[in-house]
Amino acid sequence: MISRQEIFCLLLAATCLVNGEPEPRRRAKLVSGLENDQPIGSNTNNNQTGSSREGKVFSLFNVVQFRNGGCRSTSTISGGGTGSTNRNGTCFTTDECTSRGGSASGSCAAGFGVCCVFLVSNSGGTITQNCTYVRNPDFPNSYATSSQISYNIQKCDRSVCSLRLDFETFSIQGTGNSLEVDTALVPLDPGGVCLDTFTVSVNTGQNIPTICGQNTGQHMYVDIGNLASDTAQLNFAFSGSSNNRQWEIKVTQIPCNTQGHPNGCGCLQYLTGLTGRLTTFNFMPTNDNHLANQEYSICIRQEAGFCCVEYTPCADIGSFSLDTNKMLMMAKIETECSVDYIGIEGGQGTCSGSANPTAGVNKFCGDKFNSLSKQMFDAPVCDCTAPFRVDIFTDDDVDVGDMGATANTKPSRGVCLEYRQIPC
Incomplete structure (x- = not known):
C-alpha cells in the first residue's frame, strides 16, 4: 500500500514534470474520465486493488484540456442606455490569461478555466x-x-x-x-x-x-x-x-x-x-x-x-x-x-x-x-x-x-x- 508520504513525493515530481513541458504538450495530457464529466482521478470501478490503486494516483497528474472558445464573463458594460450586458471573453487557464495580458472575469470549462477579457x-x-x-x-x-x-x-x-x-x-x-x-x-x-x-x-x-x-x-x-x-x-x-x-x-x-x-x-x-x-x-x-x-x-x-x-x-x-x-x-x-x-x-x-x-x-x-x-x-x-x-x-x-x-x-x-x- 502506498503511504501518504509516497503519494506526496509522486505528486510533487509529476507536477514538476508537467510544468516543465512546453504548453502544447502539457495541455495535451487528457483526463480520461473528464469526457464523462468525472472529476480528476475518479474511477467508476470501486473493486480495483493493488496496481489499480497506482493508476488512481497517477490519474491525479493528468492535465485537463479544453477549447479556448468564447465565454460570457462577469465583466459588465453599462453604456448607451441599453442596460447592463456582460462582455465576451475567451476561455484560458489562469496563467494563459495573465501571460496574454487579459483579466480573469468568471470561470469556464467546468471551473478548470477562467473567462479572460481583453481590454485596450x-x-x-x-x-x-x-x-x-x-x-x-x-x-x-x-x-x-x-x-x-x-x-x-x-x-x-x-x-x-x-x-x-x-x-x-x-x-x-x-x-x-x-x-x-x-x-x-x-x-x-x-x-x-x-x-x-x-x-x-x-x-x-x-x-x-x-x-x-x-x-x-x-x-x-x-x-x-x-x-x-x-x-x-x-x-x-x-x-x-x-x-x-x-x-x-x-x-x-x-x-x-x-x-x-x-x-x-x-x-x-x-x-x-x-x-x-x-x-x-x-x-x-x-x-x-x-x-x-x-x-x-x-x-x-x-x-x-x-x-x-x-x-x-x-x-x-x-x-x-x-x-x-x-x-x-x-x-x-x-x-x-x-x-x-x-x-x-x-x-x-x-x-x-x-x-x-x-x-x-x-x-x-x-x-x-x-x-x-x-x-x-x-x-x-x-x-x-x-x-x-x-x-x-x-x-x-x-x-x-x-x-x-x-x-x-x-x-x-x-x-x-x-x-x-x-x-x-
Whole structure:
C-alpha cells in the first residue's frame, strides 16, 4: 500500500514534470474520465486493488484540456442606455490569461478555466487577441483632451480575413448642424461634415466611411485581407474641446469562409433575423444632421423560406429625410434623387414574391418613403430581389433650399427603417 508520504513525493515530481513541458504538450495530457464529466482521478470501478490503486494516483497528474472558445464573463458594460450586458471573453487557464495580458472575469470549462477579457485603452495599443475591447483612455470617464487616438489590430491567427467592430458605446462630436445648411451660403457652410472623426485604415481597398456623432449599437465589417501580415488601424481625431467623448468597441476576428458572415460580399453592415432595424450613422440624436460622404451597403441575410423584405420607416419623427426641401415635403424617387439617397433594388409597393426588378424603383430620397413619386405620406416598400441590401449614398454638398434657393432650413436626419422578411 502506498503511504501518504509516497503519494506526496509522486505528486510533487509529476507536477514538476508537467510544468516543465512546453504548453502544447502539457495541455495535451487528457483526463480520461473528464469526457464523462468525472472529476480528476475518479474511477467508476470501486473493486480495483493493488496496481489499480497506482493508476488512481497517477490519474491525479493528468492535465485537463479544453477549447479556448468564447465565454460570457462577469465583466459588465453599462453604456448607451441599453442596460447592463456582460462582455465576451475567451476561455484560458489562469496563467494563459495573465501571460496574454487579459483579466480573469468568471470561470469556464467546468471551473478548470477562467473567462479572460481583453481590454485596450492606451493610444497606440496593439490588439492581438480575438474579442478585444478597445476603449478610450480613463474609460468609463469621458476622454477630455483633443489628442488623436489610434489602435493597431494584428491577426490572432493567419486564417483571419475580416473583423467585426461592435460599437458598444460610441459618442464623439457629430456635425454640429441641426440642418444640412443653416443660413450661410451653400459653398461656405456644408452640412454633414464631422467635427470629430473615426476612421478605419486597411490595405484591401475597402471603402469604409468616416463617421462621427452617436453610434452606440452600430457595427462594421472590415476586410482586413488574407495575408498573415495584414493589419488594420482604428483612428480617432478630434476638433476642439468636448466632454461627451466616450467609446468602447468590441473587435472580433473572423476566419475566411466563415458561414453566417459577409466575408467578401461588400457589406459594411450585416443584419440577421426575420425582423430588425437599420439606421444611417449618427441617426439617433434629433438635433444633428446626417453624415456627408457616405457610400456603403447594409445587407440582410435571407432566411430559409422567405423571398421578400418589406421596409417601413421607424416610428421616430423624421425617420426618413434625405435630400430634403422645406416646401416639398414629399417622396422622391429615381432621377429625382441625385445627391443623397438610399438604393433598394427593384423596390415596389407590394410583396407579391414575383416583383420584376426592371419595373421597380431603385432610388429613394426626400421627406417621405414611398415607391411612388411626390407622395405626401410614407408607405411600405418591398424588395423581392435577393440578395437583400440597402445602399447608402450621401455626397459632400448641401441640399438646395426652396425652389433652388441657396439655403435650406429643412432638417435632414438620415434614415431609420424597420424591416421584416416575407415568406415565399
